Amino acid sequence: MILWTIVPVEEVWGLPPTDLQVAELSVGHRCLVLEREPDGAQRVLRLVSTDPQDYLDPRFTPGSPWPQA
Amino acid sequence: MGEGPQQAGSVVAFGQPAPVPRAESEIHCLTVIGQIEGHVVLPARNKTTKYEHVIPQLIALEQSTRVKGLLIILNTVGGDIEAGLALAEMIRSLSKPTVSLVLGGGHSIGLPIAVAADYSFVAETATITVHPIRLTGLVIGVPQTYEYLDKMQDRVIRFIVTNSRISEAALREMMFRTGELVRDVGTVLIGRDAVQAGLIDQVGGVVDALAKLRDLIQWHQRLGYKPTKAARQEVMTPPAWPAAPTAPMTPPLPPPAALPPLPVAPTPGWGPV
Numbered sequence: 001m002i003l004w005t006i007v008p009v010e011e012v013w014g015l016p017p018t019d020l021q022v023a024e025l026s027v028g029h030r031c032l033v034l035e036r037e038p039d040g041a042q043r044v045l046r047l048v049s050t051d052p053q054d055y056l057d058p059r060f061t062p063g064s065p066w067p068q069a
Numbered sequence: 070m071g072e073g074p075q076q077a078g079s080v081v082a083f084g085q086p087a088p089v090p091r092a093e094s095e096i097h098c099l100t101v102i103g104q105i106e107g108h109v110v111l112p113a114r115n116k117t118t119k120y121e122h123v124i125p126q127l128i129a130l131e132q133s134t135r136v137k138g139l140l141i142i143l144n145t146v147g148g149d150i151e152a153g154l155a156l157a158e159m160i161r162s163l164s165k166p167t168v169s170l171v172l173g174g175g176h177s178i179g180l181p182i183a184v185a186a187d188y189s190f191v192a193e194t195a196t197i198t199v200h201p202i203r204l205t206g207l208v209i210g211v212p213q214t215y216e217y218l219d220k221m222q223d224r225v226i227r228f229i230v231t232n233s234r235i236s237e238a239a240l241r242e243m244m245f246r247t248g249e250l251v252r253d254v255g256t257v258l259i260g261r262d263a264v265q266a267g268l269i270d271q272v273g274g275v276v277d278a279l280a281k282l283r284d285l286i287q288w289h290q291r292l293g294y295k296p297t298k299a300a301r302q303e304v305m306t307p308p309a310w311p312a313a314p315t316a317p318m319t320p321p322l323p324p325p326a327a328l329p330p331l332p333v334a335p336t337p338g339w340g341p342v
Contacts, residue, residue, distance in 0.1 A: 001108050001109050002218075003107075003150070004150045004153070004177045004202050004225075005104060005147030005178070006146050006198050015112045018113040022340075023340070029126075029129060048122045049126075050099050051094055052096070052098045053093070
């Protein structure tokens with residue numbers, strides 16, 4: 001693997017780990033990256049989709065709780 | 070229109086916005102952000118574009134009958150060379166029109182992805198850093214390493230030269246220029262510079278990129294095929310279009326299918342990034 005980037009390598013690899021608990025979930029054609037908080041609540045961390053309309057959907061907005069109430 | 074008061078009511082009662090009415094978009098948008106991640110997962114806190122996310126999406130776009138064109142938005146610092154080239158090759162070989170727009174930055178391996186589209190834009194303030202591949206991966210320290218790096222370098226250069234207006238000599242000169250970057254050899258191109266160098270087609274923003282993409286989609290629909298980049302560069306003025314068909318070019322799309330019940334919990338279980 002060769003990284004070709006303007007970011008120094010030590011910065012790419014040397015970042016401290018996070019205690020973030022994440023998982024990916026497929027919802028139709030979308031990929032949702034969810035984060036789990038210490039109390040077990042799940043939130044949308046990131047939406048990966050090429051459909052721009054998905055980003056207007058409040059259910060998939062980063063920060064919104066998952067599953068929806 | 071009995072939904073209006075009902076929607077307004079739900080906002081008042083639950084403090085939540087009503088779902089946005091869903092419209093099908095004929096133009097899809099692929100965002101390439103942060104580091105382009107390759108075969109090794111980068112440590113958390115790196116913002117990454119993962120090929121296992123992007124490549125299936127590109128395949129789906131190619132097969133979709135609804136999607137007519139793809140807009141690629143780049144704001145990347147570079148990343149894995151193999152994953153970047155894979156992405157670039159996939160974008161280049163899509164049968165549907167593609168337009169790229171570099172916003173912020175399209176550095177290193179971001180450049181082949183930008184030029185892979187049928188037409189490329191760069192924002193006035195966006196920067197593109199052209200610099201040589203450096204020895205950063207796990208590469209065995211033998212003399213052949215140098216040749217290997219040279220080969221890697223060559224294939225990137227070939228890709229950029231084939232898909233843009235720059236000459237190989239000019240690109241190599243930019244790549245190995247000294248005195249421009251503080252800690253490295255190479256060149257920083259800001260907006261217009263990238264166009265003047267022949268790497269990017271035009272300076273512009275979202276409106277320009279979408280207008281160009283719609284134009285290319287019309288070309289595609291009328292000609293029935295996508296003219297190659299080389300063919301379009303030779304013919305500066307578009308060929309006369311055949312007379313517009315009397316029937317609508319695309320039949321009206323059926324209403325989008327309702328969203329299936331949403332899964333609640335991820336199956337693979339939780340873990341650190």
